[in-house]
Amino acid sequence: MTKLYLISTGPGDLDYLPSIAKKALNECDDIVGYGLYIDLLNELASKAQQHNLPLGQETERARLALNLSVQGKTTGLISSGDIGIYAMATLVFELLEHEAKPEWQSIEIEVIPGISALQALASKVGAPLAHDFCTISLSDLLTPWETIEKRIHAAGQGDFVISFYNPVSRKRRWQLEKAKQILLQYKPKNTPVIIGRNLTRDTENIQITTLAELDIEQVDMLTLVMVGNQETRIIKQGKHIYTPRGYRGKQ
């Protein structure tokens, strides 16, 4: 039985890594990932043979990890954040189903969850995710824009707290502005918006604004954008943001 770990490496700072992730990394003969994220692991990845495949080669990374595993090597495929949330884990299962090489079928797969960007950002500002929330990726590279737009409308109608993953890319900038305009049909102009970049790293930058004042120029590829629900509150001069659950009404 060969083993393939799908390992979440969290938001950046290694203090956010649970022990299960460290133990799995320690067992790996080979580690496959994007170079920057392998580098961030420092000595946690130093024992293993490292396979650094550039951005854009996601499917190749997943295929390589499966192939290394069948060679008898305990392999770790890594992804920042939570590998199960908009990340590499799904690609491995997609290959397992559709390429279905007979030798892959004996691989035992273990997924190691991690702290996703939305949790890191929420923890830095307070408790904006304390009530019903959703995540929407604004990348229309793999998902038709109509589907994404339908979800933004639904999130507005349902008054969810919304985390936008992949809000912009270098070539793709209009989607976040469009999302903002859609949400303004459902949410007040002063709905709190949190913009988080390089979370938990030295270069971390967090800005608090409102839906009406959200400026797309503040947002880049490494940013998570979180929009509150109708109850989300900014307190202590913008030091904290939280979404009430309603305990107060019950006192």
Add this chain to the structure above:
Amino acid sequence: MTKLYLISTGPGDLDYLPSIAKKALNECDDIVGYGLYIDLLNELASKAQQHNLPLGQETERARLALNLSVQGKTTGLISSGDIGIYAMATLVFELLEHEAKPEWQSIEIEVIPGISALQALASKVGAPLAHDFCTISLSDLLTPWETIEKRIHAAGQGDFVISFYNPVSRKRRWQLEKAKQILLQYKPKNTPVIIGRNLTRDTENIQITTLAELDIEQVDMLTLVMVGNQETRIIKQGKHIYTPRGYRGKQ
């Protein structure tokens, strides 16, 4: 400056705790929480003075933690899962805003995120959260049922992967059946459903079924219920479940 840590203790198994949580617990003079979750911390909580307040006394726990902090004690308020997701963190901020005792204003609050139940469950079965998802609490103790029902409709319309927190309680059992009936208006009968109980503990139990066959009798207070989107797939005879992101169409 006195310090109050709001510490996530994760799904159960202490191997899911990141180092930041262990470091924060280690700094605490006093720990406030529900007894079961303090007990699960074992030696991680043994150095501190423990304050065990029963279920139902959530506001009292938050208030006690604030009051211990102003006494100069480094205090940890703990919550299972992620303390920012349907948990205790929001209560502290609610008190800070509305009770606003002057002495509380000097407390420095640090929130420590953790692995939430939806991530633990997802990791155990594959990658069901790989595309847009939402969470909905079915508890109408603090939220009017009309709001919850509106969100279930929105989640169905938007075809989100849905995680139901607090699906039932001892006294409250019809909400999950109602949610199922609403979702059947939007999602196919064979939509995968994952039922996870006591995640990461010795008594962990995970069942895979479909939306039409979801039996409310399988669900209790300690259960998370996750419903796939229209693309979510069960593979390898039910060993894995994943939601594609669409890489395959781009090859």
